[in-house]
Amino acid sequence: MPVARPESSDSRVIAHVDMDCFYVQVEQRKQPNLRGQPTAVVQYNNWKGGGLIAVGYEARKFGVKRSMRGDEAKEVCPQIHLVQVPVNRGKADLTVYRNAGSEVVSVLSKKGRCERASIDEVYLDLTEAAERMLAETPLERLEAINEEALKSHILGLEMDGVDVKENVRNWLVRPDADRRDKLLACGALLVAELRLQVLEETQFTCSAGIAHNKVEYTILYFISLHLCPTENKCLSISLFLGFKQILAKLASGMNKPSQQTVVPSSSVTKLLQNFPIKKMKQLGGKLGTSIQTDLAVETVGDLLQFPESKLQELYGVNTGTWLWNIARGISGDEVEERLLPKSHGAGKTFPGCSALRSIPAVENWLKELSEELSERLQSDLVKNKRIAQSLTVHASAYKSSDNDSHKKFPSKSGPLRYGTAKILEDAILLFQAGLREYLGSHNLKTSGAHDGWGITGLSVSASKIVAIPSGTRSISNYFQTQDNNDVSAKETNERFDLAGAATSFHSESEIYTEVHFTEPDESPKKEKEGSHALRKCGLVDSGTQTQQASQASIFYETEPTLARSMSQQDGFAQETKPSSSGARACSNADYNESEHSFHSGEFEHNIPKEPKTSTSKQKGRILSNEALTPEC
DNA sequence: CATTATTGGATT
DNA sequence: TAATCCAAT
Numbered sequence: 252m253p254v255a256r257p258e259s260s261d262s263r264v265i266a267h268v269d270m271d272c273f274y275v276q277v278e279q280r281k282q283p284n285l286r287g288q289p290t291a292v293v294q295y296n297n298w299k300g301g302g303l304i305a306v307g308y309e310a311r312k313f314g315v316k317r318s319m320r321g322d323e324a325k326e327v328c329p330q331i332h333l334v335q336v337p338v339n340r341g342k343a344d345l346t347v348y349r350n351a352g353s354e355v356v357s358v359l360s361k362k363g364r365c366e367r368a369s370i371d372e373v374y375l376d377l378t379e380a381a382e383r384m385l386a387e388t389p390l391e392r393l394e395a396i397n398e399e400a401l402k403s404h405i406l407g408l409e410m411d412g413v414d415v416k417e418n419v420r421n422w423l424v425r426p427d428a429d430r431r432d433k434l435l436a437c438g439a440l441l442v443a444e445l446r447l448q449v450l451e452e453t454q455f456t457c458s459a460g461i462a463h464n465k466v467e468y469t470i471l472y473f474i475s476l477h478l479c480p481t482e483n484k485c486l487s488i489s490l491f492l493g494f495k496q497i498l499a500k501l502a503s504g505m506n507k508p509s510q511q512t513v514v515p516s517s518s519v520t521k522l523l524q525n526f527p528i529k530k531m532k533q534l535g536g537k538l539g540t541s542i543q544t545d546l547a548v549e550t551v552g553d554l555l556q557f558p559e560s561k562l563q564e565l566y567g568v569n570t571g572t573w574l575w576n577i578a579r580g581i582s583g584d585e586v587e588e589r590l591l592p593k594s595h596g597a598g599k600t601f602p603g604c605s606a607l608r609s610i611p612a613v614e615n616w617l618k619e620l621s622e623e624l625s626e627r628l629q630s631d632l633v634k635n636k637r638i639a640q641s642l643t644v645h646a647s648a649y650k651s652s653d654n655d656s657h658k659k660f661p662s663k664s665g666p667l668r669y670g671t672a673k674i675l676e677d678a679i680l681l682f683q684a685g686l687r688e689y690l691g692s693h694n695l696k697t698s699g700a701h702d703g704w705g706i707t708g709l710s711v712s713a714s715k716i717v718a719i720p721s722g723t724r725s726i727s728n729y730f731q732t733q734d735n736n737d738v739s740a741k742e743t744n745e746r747f748d749l750a751g752a753a754t755s756f757h758s759e760s761e762i763y764t765e766v767h768f769t770e771p772d773e774s775p776k777k778e779k780e781g782s783h784a785l786r787k788c789g790l791v792d793s794g795t796q797t798q799q800a801s802q803a804s805i806f807y808e809t810e811p812t813l814a815r816s817m818s819q820q821d822g823f824a825q826e827t828k829p830s831s832s833g834a835r836a837c838s839n840a841d842y843n844e845s846e847h848s849f850h851s852g853e854f855e856h857n858i859p860k861e862p863k864t865s866t867s868k869q870k871g872r873i874l875s876n877e878a879l880t881p882e883c
Numbered sequence: 884c885a886t887t888a889t890t891g892g893a894t895t
Numbered sequence: 896t897a898a899t900c901c902a903a904t
Contacts, residue, residue, distance in 0.1 A: 294887065294888085295887080298885070299885085302885085302886060302887060303886090304886085304887070304888085304904095317886085317904095318886045318887090319886095320885090336887095336888095342888090343887070343888065345888070345889080368890095368891090368903095368904095369889085369890065369891090369903080369904060370889080370890085370904080371904085372904080532902085532903080533902075533903095535902065535903075536901060536902055536903095537901080537902095538901095592889090592890070592891090593890080593891070594889090594890070594891080595889090595890095596888080596889060596890075597888085597889090598887085598888060598889075599887085599888080600884090600885085600886095600887065600888080601884085602884050602885045602887095603884050603885060604884085605884090605885095606884070641896090641897090643897090643898090647884095649884070659899085661898070661899090662897085662898060662899075663897085663898085664896085664897060664898075665897090705884085707884055708884095710888085710889085712889090712890095
């Protein structure tokens, strides 16, 4: 539930920066010939042309929409360039976009507190910078104003036809403005600079809103979403909100991306008055719906009539006050300093007939997912000196036999051990625990026998990430929860020596850092599993169960970067891959969405991936070719 | 079971 | 801490 933080007469300067059709921009930077062309990014091309996850502005003019299928997009815009999301290990790989997002963050985080809100969005708290600017340079005497700042849209500012920029300039430097407006004006200047800097350093354009808190931004987001593409929508929304002039103005500027908009507090009340309640952040779901029905409220303005006490008794004290404040554009939501994600996850869905129906099929996919996750954890460790402590496996499933077919598949989690093989091993155990519970009394019998169940989604994620304080040589201290008995700190130390052996080298355009972990003399082999924490959780059945503390005991295996992975992983694969042809043959679900089968010429292929030589993958290719049905 | 893949946050 | 749900993009 939303929690209200007491806060009023808020003079912060909060900006929200949102990349324009980010994935498309990333692809266009990679292939500059796509610039100016109608372009969309699509993933998985073998079913109805794949799903669009980003649509460029040129393509939007043709009515191409996000989450159309590639085929539909082609229908309305035959010239469209469809770029595939990179596929690795049989699944979409968003790494390039994550990295591009990081580039942007590193520019935007220079002027104030910065919160990475998603892969392509950040919040900035520019209060201090704005105050400084105001103190140093009284706006009235500001000579050179960034051209970009002059293009700002000021909500509520009447545009009397003449020179728009002059109008904006006047607003920005208006001597009789109150302090809060002046701060916003400074914010607008700062953001203009930042956006230019982003463009210079990354070649990406972005749009931004500047307001006194996070909530006000919601409005901008709504407006930009709905006004952006077409004139028609623009008109209807304008009428709907009753702000024809302002919004029309805004809309005309929205033709091109790369805009910024200021929300002076004087404009907030009017804007919120007719703002649809369901579009407010946090109210898009059930709470929003119940407010609509309980109170017959359609817009934020409608909420104003209800006293705080009434809202509190209906929705609880916290949510009640939160609502009361929101209706008045008041929000104490802080911008959290956070440049890095709090968790990593790799997942894939297996819709329709692609559902996984055998344990080996599931294990194969868990392997792919675990590899990706491990790679990302490794990179996070090296780049950011952070360690994840918890591993979670989620699945969704159906059960056709039992009438109870819509039972939820339980998620399972436990301590995370580093190393691809360890992660896979634990992921499999967690999955099996989930499956047993899911199937209840059903005995899963032998590995391949599917008893009317199917897995329609799988994901493996890592969370509880903690930083290793810089200057620390050993990390063991940062893992253990108080009770640790059988794995001594000393032993863990021996296994992981971060600062000790870090070297870096260049490779193409990227910089990799290689960290050598010291291997324990006697490698912890299978026997070591007896002490694994999962056993303690009862997730594996073993007679020889060693008593084990619940601490996150982490065994680092050496993780070199490129070439090595083959031998090691293949070795492991053989170990874990329970069955071969038999079980595989019965499952067309095995690798049914591999990247090899696209319709030639229909897509702009993403940099031909180097043949990822993995035995499992090759087997998968062969299999999927014969197992693929036209629809599937 | 065809809006996928990820995130983050809150509740219990 | 684990599991579950919800919301957002």
